[in-house]
Every structure is written in structure tokens, then in C-alpha cells.
Amino acid sequence: MSFPFRLAVVGVDHPHGAHWRQLIAQFPREIEIVAIVPAFQGAVTSLEESLASVPRFASVTDMLARVPLDGALVTLPNDETPAVVAELARAGKHLLVEKPLAATADQLEPVVEAVTAAGVAFQTGYLWRYDEAANRLKRMFNEGQFGKLISVEMLYATSDARRRGPEHFLFDAAVSGGGFFHWLGCHYLDLLRYLVPDTIVGVTARVGVFGATPLEVEDGGTVILEFESGALATLVGGYWLPRWAGENRWSLRGATRWVNWEPARSGTSGVLEIHGPQPQWHAMEETFTVPADATPGYGGRRGVELVADWLRSARGGGPCRNTVESTRDVLKLLDLIHTSSREGRRLACRLPPG
Numbered sequence: 001m002s003f004p005f006r007l008a009v010v011g012v013d014h015p016h017g018a019h020w021r022q023l024i025a026q027f028p029r030e031i032e033i034v035a036i037v038p039a040f041q042g043a044v045t046s047l048e049e050s051l052a053s054v055p056r057f058a059s060v061t062d063m064l065a066r067v068p069l070d071g072a073l074v075t076l077p078n079d080e081t082p083a084v085v086a087e088l089a090r091a092g093k094h095l096l097v098e099k100p101l102a103a104t105a106d107q108l109e110p111v112v113e114a115v116t117a118a119g120v121a122f123q124t125g126y127l128w129r130y131d132e133a134a135n136r137l138k139r140m141f142n143e144g145q146f147g148k149l150i151s152v153e154m155l156y157a158t159s160d161a162r163r164r165g166p167e168h169f170l171f172d173a174a175v176s177g178g179g180f181f182h183w184l185g186c187h188y189l190d191l192l193r194y195l196v197p198d199t200i201v202g203v204t205a206r207v208g209v210f211g212a213t214p215l216e217v218e219d220g221g222t223v224i225l226e227f228e229s230g231a232l233a234t235l236v237g238g239y240w241l242p243r244w245a246g247e248n249r250w251s252l253r254g255a256t257r258w259v260n261w262e263p264a265r266s267g268t269s270g271v272l273e274i275h276g277p278q279p280q281w282h283a284m285e286e287t288f289t290v291p292a293d294a295t296p297g298y299g300g301r302r303g304v305e306l307v308a309d310w311l312r313s314a315r316g317g318g319p320c321r322n323t324v325e326s327t328r329d330v331l332k333l334l335d336l337i338h339t340s341s342r343e344g345r346r347l348a349c350r351l352p353p354g
Contacts, residue, residue, distance in 0.1 A: 002070055005071065007024065007070065007072065008036070008071070009037070009072070010072050011076040012039065013043045020075055020096075021051070022297035023307050025296070031311075033054055034054065034068075035069060036051065042058075070093065070094060071094030071314060072096070078102055078175065079174065079177075082110055086114040089115045090114050093120060096307065096310050097122075099327070100182055100186050103182070104177060105329075105332040108328050112328055115324045116324070121313035122327075123310035123313065124327050129190070130302040133269070133272050133290050136288070137261065137272070140259070141196060145276075146255070149254050152232075152252050152253075153250065153251040154188050155237060155247060156235065157240050157241055160212075160213060161179075164239065166215055171216060178334060180219055181221070181223075181337060185220075188235055189334070193353050199351060200228075203336040203346070203349060204226075205223045205224070218341075221237075221337075249262055257275065259272055269290040270289075271290070306320075323354070326354045
């Protein structure tokens with residue numbers, strides 16, 4: 001691998017495109033953007049002036065034939081991503097890809113095969129695996145602090161579809177495959193599998209359009225996940241708030257500890273309210289606050305650590321926290337959620353943690 005790392009950008013005017021490029025800009029010595037495939041009918045509305053002179057290409061195939069590079073940042077709609085990522089992997093390029101990569105798990109299989117065969121570094125945008133509070137929760141699980149897990153409750157409510165533009169490709173079923181759960185709910189589904197060291201064995205879901213704006217895809221819903229240990233996890237969320245706002249909360253309850261987590265409390269990067277047993281007459285009560293983060297780019301400090309992990313992996317340092325297999329398993333879970341809702345029944349499954 002060269003130094004600096006020679007990066008191609010595939011997809012400019014994606015909703016997260018500029019934020020990803022802001023992250024890349026946090027690595028001025030390590031990464032150089034050497035080629036751009038605009039996609040989106042050639043649109044470059046959001047392209048930074050500092051990148052205006054970078055060579056542009058009409059296709060990934062053309063770019064690969066003409067520009068030496070080490071890897072690519074891919075920010076494309078779900079229906080276009082798998083073919084492009086598989087082509088890049090077969091060419092031996094390391095991959096940093098916007099989530100969820102595809103509409104279904106089956107559509108991602110060519111990517112899994114290509115990445116595995118090529119042995120390239122793979123990273124995707126499930127940023128919460130790099131969050132400080134989330135990793136403190138993971139350590140609590142690994143140390144057995146919760147005892148027998150009883151329940152995990154997740155809430156993710158955000159601004160409604162009318163404010164986001166219902167004509168956007170995110171709400172086009174043929175392009176995106178799903179709505180809220182493919183764009184936002186997937187973050188919490190992935191994080192749950194990362195945190196809880198248990199296998200999901202059952203899925204029951206009700207998703208649909210509950211708000212006032214007609215859509216081709218769901219604007220939200222409720223999901224119940226059953227773990228092999230008997231614990232339950234619920235995710236309630238959607239595009240349901242009538243202004244630009246958000247409500248995000250987790251409650252994790254075990255036999256020996258319970259924790260309330262506000263990932264987006266104002267003025268912080270997350271707050272953990274930790275409650276435990278009462279040894280030696282003193283109850284375990286603590287509020288742990290992660291300081292506010294002003295780092296530019298997608299996910300801020302979380303995103304910087306995600307990109308740094310990818311560069312480490314590209315240099316031979318082993319897989320990233322996000323893998324192509326863990327990404328596929330999120331899509332399997334999304335498939336189960338939509339099937340359960342459509343058929344009106346509980347679905348049995350086996351999805352191990354990862």
C-alpha cells in the first residue's frame with residue numbers, strides 16, 4: 001500500500017457524501033483523494049472546491065483502468081452499491097462503504113464473496129461500534145456486570161418524512177429496499193449485535209407508514225427480538241417528529257445492573273446512568289458523561305476512529321470492527337423484520353453476535 005493512501009471517491013451527492021469527505025480531510029498526511037466517479041447522473045453539487053481539480057471518471061471500470069489507487073470510498077444508493085463494491089474488491093481495492101450496502105442479504109452475497117476472495121480491508125458506516133459510551137456498555141457485558149440479561153429497550157424517533165423530502169431516493173422502494181429501518185434503524189440493530197453476546201433466535205415486527213406523509217417504504221415501526229438466553233430487545237422508531245429533532249434512548253436491564261443511555265443528550269456525546277446492587281449498604285449509582293465532540297465529519301470522533309481502523313486494516317492489521325459478514329447479518333435481520341411484518345407472524349432464526 002502506498003503512502004499516502006490513494007483514495008477514490010465513488011458517489012458525490014449522496015446525503016452522507018460531504019460528511020464522509022470531511023472525515024477523510026481529518027487525515028491530510030495519510031490519505032490523498034486521487035480520483036472521483038461522481039455517479040448521481042454526474043452531479044457534483046456538494047463537491048468541495050479543494051477537490052475540483054481531482055480527475056473525474058464516468059465509471060469505476062474506466063477509473064480502474066487509468067488511475068493507480070489503494071482503495072475507495074463508496075457512497076451510492078443501495079441498488080447500485082453491490083455491483084460497484086464487488087468490482088472494486090475484485091480489483092484488489094480496500095473498501096470504505098456507506099451502509100447498509102444493499103436492500104437485502106442476498107444482494108450482498110457477491111460482495112461477501114469478492115471481499116473474502118480478495119482479502120481486502122472492508123469497513124462500513126456503522127459508527128456506533130466506535131462510540132465511547134457504547135464500548136463501555138460492551139465491556140460491562142463482557143465482564144458480566146449485567147448478570148442475566150432481561151431486556152434492552154431502544155427508541156429512535158426523528159424528523160418526519162415531509163421535512164426530509166418524500167421524493168428522495170431514500171423513500172424509493174426500488175432503489176433503497178426499505179425506509180426508516182434501512183437508513184437509521186439499522187444503526188441500532190447493528191449495535192445491539194455488537195454489544196450483546198447472545199444469539200437472536202426470534203423476530204416479530206410491525207412496520208409501515210404511521211405518519212401523515214404517504215410513502216412507498218415504512219416510516220417506522222416496532223421490532224421485538226428474542227435472544228437464546230430468554231432476554232428480549234425492542235426497537236421502536238421512525239420518521240415521526242414534526243420538526244428537525246430527535247429522541248434517542250436505550251435502557252438495558254439485567255439481574256445485577258441496569259443502565260439508561262442517552263446517546264445524543266444535548267451538550268454531551270452521550271450519558272450513561274448506571275444503577276447497580278447495594279453491597280455494603282451503598283447502592284451503585286453513577287452518571288458517566290462523554291464530553292461533547294466538535295470533530296468535523298460523519299460521526300465526528302466516532303467516524304475518525306472508524307476510518308483510522310480501516311487504514312490499520314489496509315496495512316495488514318486484521319479486520320475492522322465492522323466486517324462484511326456483520327454487515328450481511330444486519331441485512332438478514334432487516335429481511336426478517338420486513339417479512340415478519342408482511343406475514344404477521346414471529347420468525348425463528350439464528351443470528352449470532354458479531
